[in-house]
Structure formats: C-alpha cells, structure tokens
Amino acid sequence: MTIETLLERDFGTIPELIHLHAQQQPGHPALVQDKRSVSYAELDALMDRVAASLQRDGVQPREAIAICAGTSIEYAALFLGALRAGVAVAPLAPSSTAESLAIMIRDCGAKRLFIDATTAPALDSVRDRIDVAQVRLDSSAEPGWDSWLAAPGSMPQPVQLQPDWIFNIIYSSGTTGAPKGITQPHGMRWQHVKRGHLNGYGTEAVTLISTPLYSNTTLVSFFPTIALGGTVVLMAKFDAGAYLELAQQYRVTHTMLVPVQYQRLMAHPDFDRYDLSSFRMKFCTSAPFSAALKADILKRWPGGLVEYYGMTEGGGTCILAAHEHPDKLHTVGQPAPEHDIRLIDEQGREVGPGETGEVVGHSGAMMQGYFNQPEKTAEAEWYAPDGKRFIRTGDLGRFDADGFLTLLDRKKDMIISGGFNIYPSDLEAVLREHPDVADAAVVGVPSTAWGETPVAYVVPRAGAGITPEVLMAWVNERVGKTQRLSALEFAETLPRSAIGKVLKRELRDQYQAGKPQAR
Incomplete structure (x- = not known):
C-alpha cells in the first residue's frame, strides 16, 4: 500500500503511515532534539518495542496509559507506540497540582504512569493514592525507559484500530473537583491528518515545536508533521533566542506558537538578523491574538500566518x-x-x-x-x-x-495565560477556603508577559489581620504554576448586579484604570 492510497481512505491510522514512511524513507529524520536525531526506521522500531512492552504488561486495547513528563523523544515515541497497541494516551500537565494529577490518573483508569525526574517530585504528596505501576521515561530511577522497553526487534501483536476508539484523553485544568477528560477518537485525528497537505505538511516539512506535548495546541501540529513524513524538532522549554537559533539551523518550515510566544519572539532584539526565509507557514491558537501583533509578524517574518479558533x-x-x-x-x-x-x-x-x-x-x-x-x-x-x-x-x-x-x-470568564486555560472559579474556591476571606472574585487582565494573568479581589472578614501579600502567597502555594495569581487586592465590597452576580467586567476595568478598591 502507498501513502497516497492510505490517505484516500475514509479512515486510516497514524501508526500505519509512520510504518510506510519507515519503508519508503527509512533514513529520513523523524524526531530531533538537542543533538539527537531519530529516523523513521528507528521510530517505527521504537514504536513496535513500546507496543510490545505494553502488551507484555497486560495493557489491553482501549485501555489507557498516562504520561506526566517533559517534552522528549521518548515521550513522543511512547505516545505513538501506545497508539499502535490500541491504547489511549492521557497526557497530563506537570504544572497541575498533585491533587488534580491524582484525580486524572484515577479517572482515566491508567494502567501505567510514565514520569521523569522533573515531574516525579510533584506526585510525592499523593503517591499513596496512585495505585498504578510507574516507569521513568528518562531512566532516572527503576524501572526506567531502557529496562522497561522490550528487546530490540520485538514485534507487537497486530491491533486493528477503529475510528471510534479513544486516541487520547486531554484534561482541562482545575484545582478543585474533577477535571474534565476530553476524549478524542482516532477518526477525529485522522481527519486532521488528511487535510494536513493543505498547510504544506509533507516529507520536506520541518516543524519546530516549543509548546508541551501534553497540549492539544502542540498535537494539532505534531501529528500532521509526523504522519505525513516530515521532521519534528522538539524544544523541551521555550526560549526566544534558542528558538530563533533552531529555526535558522534546521531551516524550519512550520511552527505552532501561542500569542505570548510570538510576542516574545518579535520583541527579541536580534530577531531581524536571523534567516527565517525557509518558513512556509506559521500557526497560532489557544489565546486572543491581537491584530497589531499579527500585522508585525506579517511584516517581519517570512511565510504565511494562520490563526485557528x-x-x-x-x-x-x-x-x-x-x-x-x-x-x-x-x-x-x-x-x-x-x-x-x-x-x-x-x-x-x-x-x-x-x-x-x-x-x-x-x-x-x-x-x-x-x-x-x-x-x-x-x-x-x-x-x-x-x-x-x-x-x-x-x-x-x-x-x-x-x-x-x-x-x-x-461567556464564561475563563482566563488564557501563556496559552493555558485558567478557570476563575477554581481560584475563587481556593481563596474561600481561607478563614479570613468573606468573598472573592478572580478576573483576567491583560499581561505583557502572558497575554492574560489572573488577579483576585477579596473581601476580608471583619477583624482579619492578614495582608494581601500573605494571602496571595498562601493561594499560590496551593494552585498549579500556570494558575498563580499575579496580584491580589482587598475590597470593601464586590460590584454586583441586581440579581447578585459579580460584575467582573467592572473589576477588570477598575484594575486596568489603576484604581483598585484598596481597603
């Protein structure tokens, strides 16, 4: 079967496409990170070993594994290999609170949890509540990646994937209650891949990814690249200068960035000295994208610019x-x-x-x-x-x-900070747990660094001796890194409508006017 024939079908799978690329262009680089490169032949073989390892461990098709780790070649190979075994993947955000991580791992019914040295400490406080075998992707402890993987040359039992089987489970953020797991089927991802050629994805594409692999923002660019035979260059952590160096070095053609990353790149003092002429298409999603920033990108950065909503x-x-x-x-x-x-x-x-x-x-x-x-x-x-x-x-x-x-x-006052969703109700619930808080509201305000950032307005209880600074520190110790408050103001009352609804627009306007209701 040819790649073209498979892509003409109503349904096919990403693992099938990767296998065909491994046969037709075995030496072509599939994944690159730092100074390491993995070819399509090597990736295909690695996926077989992952699938065989999961089957050896008794993980059945349509069951799930969870990954809570930083971006790496191993992460990508694990995700793709699990799909070959018919296993759904739940990529979890390491920045989530330990409580949320425990809830998500339990909710998806993960049969294996894959972590690394940077994320393992985040689970220490809930380790007794995570009743699932763990594997270290970076071999920083046993069982590690190298010892867990089946022997080179291992082949899994074939699995016939179905369009309605769960491909991945992506969880919403949250610090209270149960985060929602968004289930996306193989059929949905196949549709994304089939239209990839419309954006120039193919064997000549080189996509630079600097957002985390647990984010759907990343995956909508990662999967079309790898499924259509291109090269994915991975960045474990975004840095504007390092990004520009990689883009020039690898003659990058495609990228997916959130608005705050575009903002930092365009503001980099050396931006205009880099050769970015290889770019065909740049993508953006996940947060409000200002018209002025779009115009600056069009003026100074070669290639097309596409925003997804x-x-x-x-x-x-x-x-x-x-x-x-x-x-x-x-x-x-x-x-x-x-x-x-x-x-x-x-x-x-x-x-x-x-x-x-x-x-x-x-x-x-x-x-x-x-x-x-x-x-x-x-x-x-x-x-x-x-x-x-x-x-x-x-x-x-x-x-x-x-x-x-x-x-x-x-309609709902969700805050998008650095491309991540923050729900004010979650932060408000944490604030109300403090005995000195009588009422609270959290709003998103514009931020040069993050696009938006959460700010809290609090009505303290009578006689409370706590200060705004101490209260904010108390809250930020109890929420995920991406959810932390950037400011907290005391107020005598919160503005409300006739039916008692907090008027958050008034709070946002008040904060931006520089006249908070200081107590």
Whole structure:
C-alpha cells in the first residue's frame, strides 16, 4: 500500500503511515532534539518495542496509559507506540497540582504512569493514592525507559484500530473537583491528518515545536508533521533566542506558537538578523491574538500566518489566513471547509445575521464527550432542530458581512495565560477556603508577559489581620504554576448586579484604570 492510497481512505491510522514512511524513507529524520536525531526506521522500531512492552504488561486495547513528563523523544515515541497497541494516551500537565494529577490518573483508569525526574517530585504528596505501576521515561530511577522497553526487534501483536476508539484523553485544568477528560477518537485525528497537505505538511516539512506535548495546541501540529513524513524538532522549554537559533539551523518550515510566544519572539532584539526565509507557514491558537501583533509578524517574518479558533473538544473551527486577509486581522477568520459554525442566544435559538450569540460548531472532528462525565458532555452540546450535534464554546461572537467571525467576549470568564486555560472559579474556591476571606472574585487582565494573568479581589472578614501579600502567597502555594495569581487586592465590597452576580467586567476595568478598591 502507498501513502497516497492510505490517505484516500475514509479512515486510516497514524501508526500505519509512520510504518510506510519507515519503508519508503527509512533514513529520513523523524524526531530531533538537542543533538539527537531519530529516523523513521528507528521510530517505527521504537514504536513496535513500546507496543510490545505494553502488551507484555497486560495493557489491553482501549485501555489507557498516562504520561506526566517533559517534552522528549521518548515521550513522543511512547505516545505513538501506545497508539499502535490500541491504547489511549492521557497526557497530563506537570504544572497541575498533585491533587488534580491524582484525580486524572484515577479517572482515566491508567494502567501505567510514565514520569521523569522533573515531574516525579510533584506526585510525592499523593503517591499513596496512585495505585498504578510507574516507569521513568528518562531512566532516572527503576524501572526506567531502557529496562522497561522490550528487546530490540520485538514485534507487537497486530491491533486493528477503529475510528471510534479513544486516541487520547486531554484534561482541562482545575484545582478543585474533577477535571474534565476530553476524549478524542482516532477518526477525529485522522481527519486532521488528511487535510494536513493543505498547510504544506509533507516529507520536506520541518516543524519546530516549543509548546508541551501534553497540549492539544502542540498535537494539532505534531501529528500532521509526523504522519505525513516530515521532521519534528522538539524544544523541551521555550526560549526566544534558542528558538530563533533552531529555526535558522534546521531551516524550519512550520511552527505552532501561542500569542505570548510570538510576542516574545518579535520583541527579541536580534530577531531581524536571523534567516527565517525557509518558513512556509506559521500557526497560532489557544489565546486572543491581537491584530497589531499579527500585522508585525506579517511584516517581519517570512511565510504565511494562520490563526485557528476552536476548542480541544472539537466541533467547529475558524481559520484566518492572515497573509491573505490583512484587512481582517481583528477577526478569527471564517469557518473551515465543511465546518458548520452558528451563533445561538440564551434560549438556544439561532440568531440572525449581524447579531451577537454564543459560538457553536459542528465538524467531522469532534470529541466523543468528557470521559466518565455524561452530564458535563450534555452541557457542552447543542442540537439543531434537525438533530445535528454541535459543541458549545462559551464564547460570544458576531459574523461580519463577509462571513468572518469577531469574538466579543467569553461567556464564561475563563482566563488564557501563556496559552493555558485558567478557570476563575477554581481560584475563587481556593481563596474561600481561607478563614479570613468573606468573598472573592478572580478576573483576567491583560499581561505583557502572558497575554492574560489572573488577579483576585477579596473581601476580608471583619477583624482579619492578614495582608494581601500573605494571602496571595498562601493561594499560590496551593494552585498549579500556570494558575498563580499575579496580584491580589482587598475590597470593601464586590460590584454586583441586581440579581447578585459579580460584575467582573467592572473589576477588570477598575484594575486596568489603576484604581483598585484598596481597603
């Protein structure tokens, strides 16, 4: 079978494509990190060893493993090898709290947990609650990667993957309650791969990845590159100067970055001295992307610029080819081909042309639901009168006369900081655990470093002796790294509507005006 024949099918798999590349271009580099390179033949063999190891350990098709580790070649090979065995992968964010990690590992039913030296300490406080065998990806302790892997040349039992089998489970962030596991099937990922050629992915593509492998932002660029025979250059941690050096050295053609990374790159004092002429396409997603920043990128960075607007849950996606529509940089573009994007009001009815409504979307790439949480799945769905299923975004938007979508606000006050989702309700729940806190609200405010950052307004209890600085430190010790408050202000009261709802827009405006309600 040829790669072209497989891609013409309604359903195929990424492991199949990698195997074909290993036969047709065995020496072509698939993964590069630091000074190490793994060819397609080597990657294919490594995936076989991973799949055989999981089968040896009794992990069955449609069961799951969890990975909580930094970006590495081993991480990528493990993810891909697990797919070959029909095993779902739950990539977990090391920045999550230990409590959240324990919940996620238990929720997905992981049969094996893969960690490394940098993430192992994060689990120390909940180790007695993690009843699953652990493997160190970096061989920093036993069992380590080298000793866990089946012998070179090992072959797994063939597994016939199905389109509705779970490919991965990506969890939402959270410090309280149960984080939601977003289940994406193999059929959804196949659709992503099939349209990869539209963005220039292929054997000549070199994609530089500097966002974590546990993030769907990363995966939507990683999988088309590796499935279509390109080379992925991995960065364990983003640094603007190091990124530019790698881009020039490897003649990078593609990249996926979040807005704050673009901001740091464009502000780098030596940006303009680097040769970036090899770039074909740059992508951005995950957070608000200012029109001014897009314009600067178009002016100074060769190649096209594409912004994606969508959700990890799938549904509808909007695409803005900024290089083709420089007059639409204030928008997130038009619905992708065969993606149905609509706007609905509070009653679930479609709104008319030019009106504002909540964005809902339908496409061939949609989550099956939230893992083990049918009620949360139902809350995320909207059905058209003809029964067509859509995913709700919680964002408010409006289409212009040309069919471009402008986002106006988030219906739910989620904060996106450095490309990561932060839920104010989680932080507010932590604040209210403190005995000196009578009331609290958390809002997102603009940040030069992170795009947005969380700020808390707190009404202290009468007679409380705590200071804002001490309270903020107390909170930040109890939340994940990406969720930490950047400021905390005391207030006598919180502004509320007639029905008692906190008016968060007023708090944001107040903070930006530099006149917080200091007590």
